[in-house]
Amino acid sequence: MDRIDLLTRSDTLARPASIAVQDVSVTYPNGFTAVRDASFELGPGTICALVGVNGSGKSTIFKAIMGFVAPATGQVRLCGLPVDKAVSKNIVAYVPQSEDVDWNFPVLVEDVVMMGRYGHMNLFRIPSKTDRRKVDEALERVNMSAYRKRQIGELSGGQKKRVFLARALAQEGRIILLDEPFTGIDVTTESAIINLLRELRDDGHLILVSTHNLGSVPDFCDQVVLLNRTVLAAGPTATTFTQENLERTFGGVLRNFELSGQALHEDDDARSLNVITDDERPLVFYGVKKTKKKPARDKAK
Numbered sequence: 001m002d003r004i005d006l007l008t009r010s011d012t013l014a015r016p017a018s019i020a021v022q023d024v025s026v027t028y029p030n031g032f033t034a035v036r037d038a039s040f041e042l043g044p045g046t047i048c049a050l051v052g053v054n055g056s057g058k059s060t061i062f063k064a065i066m067g068f069v070a071p072a073t074g075q076v077r078l079c080g081l082p083v084d085k086a087v088s089k090n091i092v093a094y095v096p097q098s099e100d101v102d103w104n105f106p107v108l109v110e111d112v113v114m115m116g117r118y119g120h121m122n123l124f125r126i127p128s129k130t131d132r133r134k135v136d137e138a139l140e141r142v143n144m145s146a147y148r149k150r151q152i153g154e155l156s157g158g159q160k161k162r163v164f165l166a167r168a169l170a171q172e173g174r175i176i177l178l179d180e181p182f183t184g185i186d187v188t189t190e191s192a193i194i195n196l197l198r199e200l201r202d203d204g205h206l207i208l209v210s211t212h213n214l215g216s217v218p219d220f221c222d223q224v225v226l227l228n229r230t231v232l233a234a235g236p237t238a239t240t241f242t243q244e245n246l247e248r249t250f251g252g253v254l255r256n257f258e259l260s261g262q263a264l265h266e267d268d269d270a271r272s273l274n275v276i277t278d279d280e281r282p283l284v285f286y287g288v289k290k291t292k293k294k295p296a297r298d299k300a301k
């Protein structure tokens with residue numbers, strides 16, 4: 001029996017990371033269907049952005065992937081396994097939205113990160129040497145070792161995010177879900193998190209990030225899933241994160257315009273800026289076109 005379990009575990013570890021969401025609908029107990037017939041597939045070595053307006057169903061998709069809600073129809077498979085099996089094998093780690101965490105709960109930073117190891121421990125949850133080493137490494141990787149004895153509630157927003165990322169690292173899940181990781185953090189912390197996510201992607205992890213920060217999506221996400229209570233578009237960022245698809249996703253609230261020439265600079269610099277804004281959030285910059293003007297003497301030729 002032990003032998004079979006061992007074989008099953010090593011077989012699971014050998015599977016490349018993948019998420020398959022197939023025709024998933026989620027209806028909450030009050031009868032509200034938050035997501036209908038959603039489908040998308042992602043493979044290993046990927047960072048994917050999950051993008052949509054407030055209430056479009058991003059957290060609901062995360063909950064379905066984590067098994068916190070059961071789809072009314074359709075199915076989710078992680079590394080080819082049903083969700084409950086994948087969760088029990090620590091394949092998937094979750095970094096929740098800050099609002100979903102009770103920060104008054106008295107717990108040390110190192111204990112939060114140790115929670116990532118629970119799935120690897122026996123019933124009594126006595127940490128092994130390996131568990132302690134994994135916690136040390138995870139704290140080191142997010143640059144939070146100096147804070148390990150602090151209460152989690154005493155940290156800043158960005159520090160709390162890093163601790164929860166460390167918990168996900170300690171768990172060693174090959175699929176990592178991050179719900180709004182960039183909300184309420186400074187630019188330095190955002191780029192530190194993005195760099196870490198890139199390293200994890202290069203290690204073959206599959207990372208799904210819900211974000212309102214459209215400006216950073218083309219920078220670090222290979223794939224995009226655009227959501228509005230169903231999947232409107234999914235695929236590589238270059239072909240999916242288009243103005244047309246974004247307008248479909250954000251509906252009337254999204255405005256897109258181009259600033260160039262005199263509106264942008266006082267000289268005759270030919271660069272232009274493509275700006276996307278919506279009525280709820282500040283400006284986000286989508287891209288800069290650099291169409292170099294030919295020097296005047298070239299024109300004369």
Ligand SMILES: Nc1ncnc2c1ncn2[C@@H]1O[C@H](COP(=O)(O)OP(=O)(O)OP(=O)(O)O)[C@@H](O)[C@H]1O
Nearest residue numbers: 028030032034052053054055056057058059060061
């Ligand atoms: N437990 C629940 N019971 C009933 N309806 C819910 C429940 N949780 C969420 N909803 C509803 O489902 C819809 C999708 O919610 P969800 O939290 O998935 O959206 P979201 O895209 O993550 O939003 P945000 O960007 O604001 O975090 C919303 O209309 C929300 O009110």
